[in-house]
Amino acid sequence: MSVFSDTLTRYIEHKNIKVFSLAKYCDLDRSTMYKILNGKRNPPSSEVFEKMTQFMHLTPIEYNFLKETLEITQVGPDTYYTRKSVENFICQFPDQPATDITGSSFSPDPVSEQCQTDCISLVSQQHIDYYVHQMILSESVHADGKIAMFIQPDYKFLFSLLASLHASASLKIDHIFCVGTEYAFTKDHQLINLKYLREIFPLYMAGLNYSLWYYYDRIQSHYYNFNLFPCMILTSDAAILCSSDYQNGIFIKSPDVVQLLWNQFISYKEQCSLFFRPAPLTPENHKAVIDSMFDTFYDQNDLIGIQPEPCLTPFFTGNLLHEIFNYDLPQADAILAAAEQAFQMNMVKIQNEQFLIYSTREGLLQFAKTGLTDEIPEIFYHPLTVEQRIEILNGVRQCCETGVYRFLQKPLSHLPHNLHFCIRGTMGSMIFRNNTGQIIVLNIEETCLVSIFRDYLEHMNPASYCSTEKATELVDQIINDLQNNRI
Numbered sequence: 001m002s003v004f005s006d007t008l009t010r011y012i013e014h015k016n017i018k019v020f021s022l023a024k025y026c027d028l029d030r031s032t033m034y035k036i037l038n039g040k041r042n043p044p045s046s047e048v049f050e051k052m053t054q055f056m057h058l059t060p061i062e063y064n065f066l067k068e069t070l071e072i073t074q075v076g077p078d079t080y081y082t083r084k085s086v087e088n089f090i091c092q093f094p095d096q097p098a099t100d101i102t103g104s105s106f107s108p109d110p111v112s113e114q115c116q117t118d119c120i121s122l123v124s125q126q127h128i129d130y131y132v133h134q135m136i137l138s139e140s141v142h143a144d145g146k147i148a149m150f151i152q153p154d155y156k157f158l159f160s161l162l163a164s165l166h167a168s169a170s171l172k173i174d175h176i177f178c179v180g181t182e183y184a185f186t187k188d189h190q191l192i193n194l195k196y197l198r199e200i201f202p203l204y205m206a207g208l209n210y211s212l213w214y215y216y217d218r219i220q221s222h223y224y225n226f227n228l229f230p231c232m233i234l235t236s237d238a239a240i241l242c243s244s245d246y247q248n249g250i251f252i253k254s255p256d257v258v259q260l261l262w263n264q265f266i267s268y269k270e271q272c273s274l275f276f277r278p279a280p281l282t283p284e285n286h287k288a289v290i291d292s293m294f295d296t297f298y299d300q301n302d303l304i305g306i307q308p309e310p311c312l313t314p315f316f317t318g319n320l321l322h323e324i325f326n327y328d329l330p331q332a333d334a335i336l337a338a339a340e341q342a343f344q345m346n347m348v349k350i351q352n353e354q355f356l357i358y359s360t361r362e363g364l365l366q367f368a369k370t371g372l373t374d375e376i377p378e379i380f381y382h383p384l385t386v387e388q389r390i391e392i393l394n395g396v397r398q399c400c401e402t403g404v405y406r407f408l409q410k411p412l413s414h415l416p417h418n419l420h421f422c423i424r425g426t427m428g429s430m431i432f433r434n435n436t437g438q439i440i441v442l443n444i445e446e447t448c449l450v451s452i453f454r455d456y457l458e459h460m461n462p463a464s465y466c467s468t469e470k471a472t473e474l475v476d477q478i479i480n481d482l483q484n485n486r487i
Contacts, residue, residue, distance in 0.1 A: 004073040005039035007066055008052070012037070015056055026051045042074060071461075078183040079455075085191035086456040089198060090306065091411060093419040093432075094205050118254040128242055129157050131251045132233060136161055139235040145171040148234040148265045152177050152223060153199035155246055158233070162210075163202035173203070173210045176265070176272055179446065180219045192219065193449070204278065204442065207434045213272035214446060234261055277443040301425030302354035303346075304457050308363030308417045310405045311355075312373045314346035315395035316381075320388060324381040335380070350404055357399075358406050358457065358465060360415050361474055368393065368478050368487050374420065375431075377439055386482060393479050400471035407466045407474055423454050 012019065023033035026048050035041045043049040049070060053063050072080045122128045136158075139145045145168060153159060153175075162173065177196065184192045203210045223230050229241035229249060239261050242249025252258060305311065316324075317340060325336050349355040367373050371384035384392065399405040408415060420431040428444035444450055466474065481487045 002039035002069075002073040003077075004042065004066070004069040005037055007069045009037055011056055011058065011062065011066065017056055022052065022055050025055045039073075042070065075459075081185055081189040082183065082191050082452055083456045083459065084189065085185075085194045086453055087411065088190065089194050090415065090419065090421070092198065093416040094201060095416045095418045118252065118257070120251040122240070122242065122249040122251055123247075125157075125246045128240065128246050128249050131238075131240055132158055133161065135233065135235045135238045135240065136165070138238075140165050140167040140171055142236060143168065143170060144236075146236055147171070147173045148232075148262065149173070149175040150177075150232040150265060150268065151175070152219070152231070152244070153196040155231075156199070159199050159202065162208065163206045165206065165208065167208065169209070171209060173208055174213065174265075174269060175200070175210065176213045176215070176268055178217045178219050178223070179214045179275075179448065181216050182218065184219060191452075194452075197449070204276075204440065205432075205434045207436045207438060212275040213269055214275045215272045232261065232265065234258065234265060273445060275444075275446045275449075277445055279441045279443070301427075302356075303349055303422065303424045304356045304454065305420070305422040306358040306408075306412075306415070306457060307375070307420040307422075308360050308415050309367050309373055309375070310359040310364055310396050310399070311346065311357045311375065312367065312392055312396070313343045313375055314350055314355075315392045316343050316376075317347070320384075320391065324384060324388070326380055326382065329380065339380075350399060353404075355404050356406070356457070357404065358408055358412070358460070360408050360413055361478075362414070363417070364393075364396065364407075364475070365478060365487070366417075368482050374417070390479055390482060393475055393482070397472055397475040397479070400475055401468055403468050405471065407471045409464055409466060412464060421453065423450055423457065426450055428453060 011017070012022070019033055019037070020030055023030050026033070028044075028048065032041070032044075036043060043052065049067070053066065056062075058066065068080075075083075120131070122131065136147065139147055147162075149158075151158070165171075180193055186192060186195060200210075200212060223244040227244070230244055231242045231246070231249075233240045233242075237253065237255070237258060239252040239258050240249055241252070241261075252261075321336070321340055321343065325339075326332070327336075329335060346355070368389055371386075371389050372378060396405060400407075418432045422429045422431075426447050428450040430440075430442040430444070432440055432442070434440055465471075478487070
């Protein structure tokens, strides 16, 4: 038996369905239907599955549940729930900051309490929250503030507090956490490693000087099997050691002990690896960042991505690129030459079938309206004219015909406009704007994360994106509206 056959059998019994009648309606012989009911095989096609659900008169909830059990049976529960976790991460990617500090009822004065002892026992989460609040806010105003965390990203109060900081630019935050070595899920079937990623992402959105370090281990074994105080939070002059459920701990002010813990943290960090390598795009470093971005086009690996608008850079070549480029930039000639070569390499990858991009109708419509694309920072070029936009859209249409460009349908049709995710080989990058409007290129160093995103994009359900015919019709409609001044 399988989870699908169990569910199907339960529906048949509950609705008093005759197996022979169901098989006849689905154009199957009775022996094949019994093999499906016994879990020895799955429905031979999506059309047969749809006929089965129609005959049983399933409610929308019953239909969705049966479809989910079929997908679980086909790919296995670990793969299915991992892919659903990736989909949830993409759908919930932050467009706006989340700065509410849930459960906070403390005074904002970071020095309201003067500690009279070097060591205080903490006997509840509220007690720990209080001292975390004092430590973090006090450190955030230091000229050379520093925070170190050896902790999993499941302490919501701490990460909400950090994401809401208006800290000095010199505040440095180092964070070490454990990445699971095997598939581990929450009670609601979310992959724990991706759940952690969602928890820390607001810190990147907040524009903090935040570095994430990782090591591999079994999370449950390391943090929950009779470990006294496996979590640690450090500032310049204070420390908290606490349990993994944040119910018990010790607050320490002794300079000697705090320094000892800092030394221990540094030794741990030397044994860890960077999870992300962030690169903010600023006037001072835009040449270096753009060079790094262009490097992604020169390698021989295939490229697969998901973003609001189709990848338009393959069509920004020749005279068009020269017409729209901003020549007032420092090192303009060098940037232009690198861009032209990189964008040409994009087209070569398309021609060699090494290119696959998922995007949305809304993203393409936004380009048609503005003549701008979030793929390229506005500082580098001028908005395209209507004629230039139509030229680009005709190139997109050709890619839709070949299936290289795919337009997303529910649940991803309203993809967060802030996410541009690109994978080539074992490397991955996210490009987004943080809460201050700064463009961040976040290169992914941890290969397991890249592999699960690649798996999701390579095995996306065809029902999640438009057919080639529908995609080309969609582009044709936008071109027609643009030509007739309806956009």
